Amino acid sequence: MIDIDQVRSDTPSCANVLHFNNAGSSLMPRPVFDALQRVLRDENEVGGYEAERRAQEDIQAFYSEFAALLNAKPDEIAFVENATRAWDMAFYGLHLEPGDRVITHASEYASNYLALLQQSRRLGFEIDLVPSDQTGQIDVAALEAMITPRTRLIAITHVPTQGGLVNPAAEVGAIAKKHGVLYLLDACQSVGQIAVDVEQIGCDILSGTGRKFLRGPRGTGFLYVRQSILDRIDPPFIDLLSAKWTGTDSYELAPGAKRFENWESYVAGRVGLMEAVRYARSIGLANIETRVTTLAQDLRDALGAIDGVSVHDLGARKCGIVTFTKDGIDPKGIADALRASQINVSVSPVTCARLDMDARGLNALTRASVHYFNTHDEIGHFVNAMKQV
Template sequence: MIDIEKLRLDTPSCEKVLHFNNAGSSLMPAPVFDALQRVLRDENEVGGYEAERRAQDDIQAFYSEFAALLNAEPDEIAFVENATRAWDMAFYGLHLEPGDRVITHGSEYASNYLALLQQSRRLGFEIDLVPSDESGQIDVEALDDMIAPRTKLIAITHVPTQGGLVNPAAEVGKIARKHGVLYLLDACQSVGQIDLDVAEIGCDILSGTGRKFLRGPRGTGFLYVRKSTLEKIDPPFIDLLSAKWTGANSFEFAKGAKRFENWESYVAGRVGLMEAVRYARKVGLANIEARVTGLAQDLRAALSAIEGVSVHDLGRKKCGIVTFTKDGIAPKTIADSLRADRINVSVSPITCARLDLEPRNLEALTRASVHYFNTHDEVALFVDAVKEA
């Protein structure tokens, strides 16, 4: 059982504003803030190098904490500046050639799909879109049938930014293993709200952020790369941390996933993200997932009962992201109205999810994301505010 009162004490600004924008930028728990401040104070007092030296235990704990979170090995984890750059470090290092095929889905995040388009133009591979089933999630049977001899990669987003859909990541993993195809999973919106196990999912690569449901600092992210996949990726750029200069005309990559890191990094953020993972693990990811899912179900049901409000979340399984529209009112107008009532939400525009929203004739959605520190009373207050918006 989650002690909501304790968690709310760790999130003091909850008492001032209702936060329903955790998919955009979640509230930082007090222990994470304290960890950040500790490193920043050291940087102020003794300088960056000495501050980093003092933080070495926490820096090393970053790898073990993430390994425990994902059921991975510490040397399969890299610290990267954000989720998109983590995804890019893996994707842009793949050996794709003219005639190769990459499979993705209409729920793919804009930054990822733009990278696919750019590399397709550069390298000449083809992009295949797996269709959705009747629920809106990836059609796994269709995916199985689409795999061809030149299919080299399946790249999907676990939870899209524009809705509560949870794509069947583990089922996709079974298909990828069956055909021996690399599998890249964007877990930016799922890590921290869903209990993730890379062994169960079967992905070769997984990327994510620190600032969303993990409640870590902005400007932090991570990358998981399975050991057996490391040699299949040529990092798009390297430095004196990710590689060793072994001779005038030779070098070798760092061991493990550190080959995807930069020497210069946000040390305070890395320590803060480590503390955020540790905090989430103490709460328990299974506990978090159960509470977030339950609150979101209640919110969807209540919003659906409001005249003129439509909930637009797809999929058989849904998560803590809840998206909706209200007849005659633009999503940004709703967001501005709610913000005036001290309720924070986000807006998902078509430019973040064109392949998904355009076929549904949706220009934008209001996105209200719950987290475990939200309460049923807050959900009721939120619903009342939407009625009045």
Template structure:
């Protein structure tokens, strides 16, 4: 096991830069970088096919490592090139018809909601937006009251890109199971900072990325699809990896979730993501979750006592994403000025969270995200830098 207090040893030297945008661009641990380099060296020396053959054990371990991480079966795991495409492969494969209803929440990620609008225009189904409770998270009781025989899907984001909240995913899962409704969970911002368990959550489909809290390479993602619902999703496109051409006019889909994959993929990226999962497991997701939550609380406290700064996080349970504003400055100005001081943060703006920010009277929020490799000293330095703006 890796001691969580010593992970800086596996993090690139960056003493001149404070990284608080790691939810969007997390620092890659040395073991992940090294694993990718080995594959790329083989590609350079032997070519892509031989490099893939040499990486066969690590490529196979991708499925077992993710299965262990999510408490799933390896046959329920697929590698997909990014989180959006993983979510799309499942959603666009659903047989939604005119008159069907899909329930989501105002915190849903913009790309997902756009896809819902896209398919609603094509298929004729209706989108219902569940209200928030007093804390800002999805109102589970109201969600249950919205379900009708026409409701075919509940699709929410576990950790929205703005607001710092953790939606009560397991409570939503219990509602979905009681009513026999498919449940699609976007875990892009949560897997890697929150201990995930698809059995406890009760989701049928879960999508995510490698580049955020898992600290894997960009351009990598994953998809979990419960075995019992596989045949209810028709992949929106297939190739010779996703299916077998059994006759001139016939084919069979690949068994398990690999029917959502494509033959051509980034081998170094797949090995890198597998290594990132293995690295996170070696630390322990419960330890990571506790560390991130503790640092985020300290950051909220430090910002809350800073003059002219207001924290805008919501939810009963909060995560490593901390959103705030400073009087007289736009969020983009805050990010630009902090970057000039060697501090990286992100910004959540209205186009990315229209259903959430607009009702709160907000146009944008600065977002500072902590990870387990951040320190309390860095939090103090960050709050001091914000105060000086």
């Protein structure tokens, strides 16, 4: 069980705002904010390098905390400044050639699909779009049927930005392993709100962010790369941290996933993100998942009962993201009206998920995303506010 009074006490902002924008950027708990402040205060008082030396224990704990969170090894974890760059560092380093094929799904996030388009033009590989099943999630049987001898990569998003869908990541992983295909999973919206186990899922690469459901600071992200496939990726750029200059004309990549890191990084953010992972693990991801899933479904049900409101979440399994429209009102107008009442939501435009939203005739959606520190009273308040919009 989660001590809701305690976690809300650890989140002082709960007293000032109704925050249903956790899929955008969640509220930091006090221990995370304190960890950030501690490093920043040291930087101000003794200097940046000196502050980093003081924080070495916490910096190293970043790797062990993430390893425990994802069921990985510490040397399979890298700190990257955001989820997109983490995804890019792996994807742009893959050896893809003309005639190769990459499989993805209509729920893919805009940044990822833009990278696929760019590299397909540069390198000449083909993009295959796996269809959805009747629930809107990846059709696993169709995915397997699409694999050819030239299929080199399956790249999917675990939880899309534009809805509550949770794609069947483990089932995809079993197919990828069966056919010996690399598997890249964008877990930007899943890590922190549902349990994510890289061994159970079977992904080779996983990327994510700190600011969303992990409740960490902005400007932080992470990358997991399975040890056994490290040498199949050539980092798109390196520096004196990710590689060692061994001779005038030679270098060696850093061991493990550190070859995907930069020497210069947001030290306070790294420590803050480590503390966010530690905080989430202290609550328990299974506990978090149960509460978030329940709150979100209650919100869907309540919104669906409002005259003129349509809920647009797909999938056999759903998470803490709830997307909806209201007849005759632009989603941005809804978000603005709610913000005036100290209620935070966000808007998912078609440009974030064109393959999915174009097919459904959607130009934009209002997105409300709950977390474990939210309450049923807040859902009631939110629904009443929506009735007035």
